[in-house]
Amino acid sequence: MPDINALRLEAKRVLREGIVDVVVGFKPGDSPLHPQPAFFRNEDEVEELIHNGLCKNNLANYLTRLPKQEKVGMLVRGCENRSVNSLIVESQKERDDLYLIGVPCEGIIDWRQIVEQAGEHISLVEESETLVTVHTPAGVNSFNRFELLHESCQRCLYRNPISADIVIGDPVANGSLDPVAQKVKDFENQDIEARYAFFQKEAERCIRCYACREACPSCYCAECFVDHNAPRWTESGATPAGMQGWHIVRAFHQSGRCTSCGACERACPMDIKMTYLTEKLNHDMREKYNFECGMDAETKPPFQTVTLDDKNRFFLGGGN
């Protein structure tokens, strides 16, 4: 469990010493289920800083939203650290303007599962490494923590921040690659009708609210492809072609840029699955190009690095 006192002390220190202009973390929300991303600019404000399993947002998202010239301190878990690296590779922030306070992560709890199992009137949620205890008017229930985690966190490969300036907390064991790869292969091995049926069923619930896009640290384009009228890449309304086009392309634009954080799925108000799409692309980046996004702040993703070595990789000339 995160050492809140130590986190607060460090946040206060970097503000006091002028190392950063703002520390991005979390504070309690108005509901026990929904802590909010928070921006601390002085030591007094830091008293509100918290960090727990219900903090469901990828804070790296805010790096492209804060003023460019600000020096930013940020509490980062494994995926957030890699997202930050990915943004540095894409020149969205300089490493020198960042102070990363690393927090090893035991996974983000899916609050909707809590509501599903314990009802919607939740007065308090307590966590330990193994249990989540939920207080409701009807009584107190405890649940297995791992089972309540968001799917992305259950299979997370990088739970520890890899390039933070300081890490506060004990390292957490990572998930292994085999089940992750297997999941992609299992989906691929289904017959084509089943694959399409799944994709269609998920995509057709879409309401084009773009919460997935706004929650994703890699989606920071000033003009998204859906905002274009000329060329008109795909329809902008909640039509079958439009909804499918949105999911296909948003996932595809994450090739080599996605850190499997799952913030997209957690933001979706219609419970649409999308990580099965990005996980396929992440899997291909690993298999074909030996690339994992965000492992450092220098390596460019595969679509930015073409080489003649590819010439024998794909189809040869003259007819296929």
Added chain:
Amino acid sequence: MKLILPKNDLPDQLRSWRKEFTVYLPQKLERFSHFMPLDDANARILEQPHNTRIPPKALFLPMTEALVKFTRFGTYEDANMEISPRIVFGMRPCDAQAVQLLDTVFEQEQYTDPFWVKRQEKTIKIGLGCHVPCANGFCTTVGYGPFNKDGLDVLLTDLGDSFLVEVLSESGKTLFENLHEASEELLNQAKEIQNKAHDAMPIAFETENLKEKIDQNFKSDYWDEVSRSCLGCGVCTFLCPTCFCFDIVDEVQRQERVRNWDTCMFRIYSLEASGHNPRPSRVERTRQRLSHKYAYWLDQIGLIGCTGCGRCVSYCPVGLDIRAMLRQAQSLPFEVSHAE
């Protein structure tokens, strides 16, 4: 007219309506409920105290609808407006009140939206009151309540093994022809349930002078503070039963002019062709959203543009809570000296 419908008779009642109407009722979709047409296999009413994820405004203002068909050669054709008669069963009072509020937008003296009007005309709305409070709703705060009757043709009260059926309009009457009148005892039971439910809804913020506080603090730093973590997605607006903004776009590739749901929370919503954007950041856009609902609606029709359904609170991806934002607004001073 107050009648009794035993719950056991409900499936047959729903099926009998299907001969003439398409019956929409909340049905399970993934982890939530959604208004979908009843097919025979699903003649069950969902036992849940709260409302659907997507509000039933979607049945009157669809997420996407074609307005005009056109061809490359310059010919036009109005969209086909055949709407078959429908019953919406199980609308919560907050959502029904919201649809009625939207009537003031789409059915004005000078301008009427034929698509909205047609759908309203062809729809009978049967409401279901909320006998237990939902987690984040605040209907009583904004002047309504869990058994509010506005916008409904019929209101049902859950009495345990039957429903009290309060018929509120002529079209509602035609649907419930063979039911018995409610006894004095059941009427009292219903009254008690309704009053208890009303009292159980917590008051989330003070509405008195809220509009003035909002109006007079246009330039306050408050707007920046409350919107810091806002992502600018469309969840709150699309799930809101009173939001009605739409975008009209020519889908040239399929030769239709289409109206889609839009949201003031997107940057491009107010982006003008010149490149100027009067609401350039989340600060202005959040100010717009709160002001529209709790100040400008009052200016225009004298009612708050929010019915307290609570969806924006439950589903905001960053946990922003409009109730807390308004409590904070109430703590702002009345008159601010504008140091220009």
Added chain:
Amino acid sequence: MTAKAKIALFQCRWCLFSPADQEWVDTQLPENIHLTKSPCTGRINPLYLLNAIQGGADGIMISGCLPEQCHFKTGNLAARRQLEEFNDFLHYIGYEKERVRFLWLDLQDRGIIQKELAAFEKELEAMGATHHLATRIMRAEGGENA
């Protein structure tokens, strides 16, 4: 399928070195094949493919130059990575891989494109129409609910 397979052809304008081939493509392309020329295959945004599929194409052919022969040096290499991945991705979600065909042409190739298009057409006809991936449809009326 009784109608001929609809093919969207994305062609880089340098890949057909013989004037006869280029003229054939410019003037004698069968009606069921829709041509879009681009300066380089590297310019071909995967979204063009998606747009063609959503517009009702039964198959897509991309014609470009071999590596080391790209007029813009590395354009076709970028195309290879992106478009190959996109094809793989579409296959993953249920759109047959065989419907997207790449044709990388050598400087010396002559008369290949006609043969390939004819062969591709036959294969698509054998595959039949696909109902996977929604196409743009006219919304006949004021629409259903969400």
